[in-house]
Amino acid sequence: MRGDAEADVDLLIVGAGIVGCTVAERAAALRGWRSLVVDRRRHVGGNCHDALHASGVLVHSYGPHYFRTDSDDVLAYLSRFTEWIPGRYVVKVATRGRLFDFPINLTTLEQVYGRAFDADEARLLLDELRDRSIVTPRSSEELVLSRVGREFYDLFYAPYTRKQWGMSPAQLDVSVCGRVPVRFTRDERYVDQRHQVMPRDGFTRMFERMLASPLITVLLGCDFAELRGAIRPRVATLYTGPIDAYFDHRLGRLAWRSLDFELVAYEQQWKQPCVQINYPGAEPYTRSVEYKHVTGQRHPQTVVGYEYPRASGDPFYPVPSARGRRLYAAYAELAEHARRTERTYFAGRLATYAYLNMDQATAAALEAFAEIERDWLASRVRHASAGRG
Numbered sequence: 001m002r003g004d005a006e007a008d009v010d011l012l013i014v015g016a017g018i019v020g021c022t023v024a025e026r027a028a029a030l031r032g033w034r035s036l037v038v039d040r041r042r043h044v045g046g047n048c049h050d051a052l053h054a055s056g057v058l059v060h061s062y063g064p065h066y067f068r069t070d071s072d073d074v075l076a077y078l079s080r081f082t083e084w085i086p087g088r089y090v091v092k093v094a095t096r097g098r099l100f101d102f103p104i105n106l107t108t109l110e111q112v113y114g115r116a117f118d119a120d121e122a123r124l125l126l127d128e129l130r131d132r133s134i135v136t137p138r139s140s141e142e143l144v145l146s147r148v149g150r151e152f153y154d155l156f157y158a159p160y161t162r163k164q165w166g167m168s169p170a171q172l173d174v175s176v177c178g179r180v181p182v183r184f185t186r187d188e189r190y191v192d193q194r195h196q197v198m199p200r201d202g203f204t205r206m207f208e209r210m211l212a213s214p215l216i217t218v219l220l221g222c223d224f225a226e227l228r229g230a231i232r233p234r235v236a237t238l239y240t241g242p243i244d245a246y247f248d249h250r251l252g253r254l255a256w257r258s259l260d261f262e263l264v265a266y267e268q269q270w271k272q273p274c275v276q277i278n279y280p281g282a283e284p285y286t287r288s289v290e291y292k293h294v295t296g297q298r299h300p301q302t303v304v305g306y307e308y309p310r311a312s313g314d315p316f317y318p319v320p321s322a323r324g325r326r327l328y329a330a331y332a333e334l335a336e337h338a339r340r341t342e343r344t345y346f347a348g349r350l351a352t353y354a355y356l357n358m359d360q361a362t363a364a365a366l367e368a369f370a371e372i373e374r375d376w377l378a379s380r381v382r383h384a385s386a387g388r389g
Ligand SMILES: Cc1cc2nc3c(=O)[nH]c(=O)nc-3n(C[C@H](O)[C@H](O)[C@H](O)COP(=O)(O)OP(=O)(O)OC[C@H]3O[C@@H](n4cnc5c(N)ncnc54)[C@H](O)[C@@H]3O)c2cc1C
Pocket: 014, 015, 016, 017, 018, 019, 020, 038, 039, 040, 041, 045, 046, 047, 048, 062, 063, 064, 065, 066, 067, 068, 222, 223, 224, 225, 240, 241, 242, 259, 316, 317, 347, 348, 349, 350, 356, 357, 358, 359, 361
């Protein structure tokens, strides 16, 4: 059993990722609620954690995190805890012995065909190349073929996706390749969102500021299993860990894709021309990431992270499949029951078995806090009327 300060709480929050931090912060600021935030890792920030490598270069601990959003509200909320620097998220593909711009844009077409293109010519070309017989794509393969045709599918999408997922795009949901745009401009940015910014002092510093209230206690290196049942929060439990683990995998295990990261320091200022290079070829890694391109840090050395896809390990990407969706739906019913009977709420990428970007995770956390507050207010009204009756 933990100490009194830890047991005497309004909220028990499992996971110090962006969701746990947001709910703890809102609970303290808006309601004066006391939260205990536990995480089995030895740091805050969950997968968005960053830290100094031994060389002194700031790196992202779990793969590159590029903050981008179309939500003014999410940006305004996080801006209370950080200033921002512009994010320049540029990705290239290394294949056939050279680098290509990615996502596909006019420059990519010029690199592939060795001649100039304007937007109209590019549209005409892709219209000729794309498979017009596919009207409603049912897989990532069909989606890419219907947009850009076989040649680009074989060059950029199929080999990379096979390596990353261990499956053909034909077996994967449209959402896997659907996120990548195709552009008829020279815009080389990786993503389309209106706001593309990075926290000036890093993500971890932002989370530390979110957790700075004296009403928030953070317990690191502690698994929820260690205090399950021992701490009874007055208002609610927020669980942001894997939903199947919460229910002891009683309906089966949800499938996740994982990654190993290798960090390599170089005695030079820059190693690659942009933050991320994708490798669809025979290399054992899928991406190389030179963080300094997006953190804005000046340093005489540099560090590049290489990512190796794995079938097991830390759960990173939910495997989008019909089985996964069915199994998650069954767990979601148990979760709804737990909300009603135990006041346990499930939010975040692991608890809702969804690939959520940071802004979506923040929005989900703000919504989860609003739901906890609504239920709490409703129960107070019920108690008050029961008292009067
Ligand atoms: C490789 C990779 C790259 C990404 N890149 C981007 C990007 O560029 N831009 C972007 O917007 N998003 C990106 N994301 C998504 C981003 O990481 C998520 O949006 C974010 O992590 C979601 O926050 P969360 O709080 O839901 O989950 P997490 O960050 O995973 O936090 C959950 C926390 O719960 C803890 N936990 C779980 N179970 C227990 C337990 N039983 N007891 C105690 N603690 C527990 C975990 O240790 C973890 O720290 C990326 C994700 C990955 C995997």
